[in-house]
């Protein structure tokens with residue numbers, strides 16, 4: 001993030017939002033009639049540590065990891081597989097010489113911790129793919145991994161896979177000027193999400 005919101009307070013019927021440029025350190029103040037918190041994985045952190053307000057909703061951080069292995073097939077098509085656990089994974093051609101396999105659903109506890117593919121996740125993806133491909137993959141075949149964190153609505157589900165991928169928009173009028181917190185959501189549903197608030 002280049003420009004960080006470092007504080008936001010209600011001020012005479014408006015939100016007074018203070019930002020800091022992370023490169024130059026320059027601070028600026030913006031006044032706004034509405035504040036929308038679309039902080040993704042940081043949505044709860046912003047509520048509690050930047051806005052310093054209360055909100056009952058929580059975010060559940062669920063890590064998704066991918067592995068890259070030398071290419072398993074020669075054509076340009078993709079595969080989707082369902083495993084014994086009911087989850088679906090994909091295997092797709094990656095660059096010219098590789099296959100990308102993903103993804104996982106693992107709770108990511110520490111927001112500040114860089115998401116990385118754990119050994120458990122590597123083995124999970126390798127074993128999953130090995131149920132389907134003739135080429136037997138081993139952990140040593142993995143040339144690269146990458147991971148991301150899904151900012152899901154915390155619905156107190158036990159299993160990370162079962163947590164809803166839907167979004168919720170919570171409008172908080174408590175502070176005279178509206179505060180809108182967005183929980184969950186996907187890139188594919190962002191237009192629908194925006195429409196909901198028109």
Ligand SMILES: Cc1cc2nc3c(=O)[nH]c(=O)nc-3n(C[C@H](O)[C@H](O)[C@H](O)COP(=O)(O)OP(=O)(O)OC[C@H]3O[C@@H](n4cnc5c(N)ncnc54)[C@H](O)[C@@H]3O)c2cc1C
Pocket residue numbers: 001003004005006038039040041042046050063064065103147148149150151184185186187188189
């Ligand atoms: C492994 C994985 C697979 C996924 N697969 C799919 C898929 O197949 N299809 C799909 O549609 N979606 C998918 N998603 C979900 C999608 O990537 C996310 O839901 C989406 O990126 C969320 O967008 P966002 O804008 O809410 O959050 P983000 O993209 O995370 O943006 C939040 C922004 O807030 C900024 N921010 C945080 N704190 C502050 C602050 N104090 N001041 C200013 N800015 C701040 C951050 O820097 C960041 O830029 C996947 C996610 C993962 C992790």
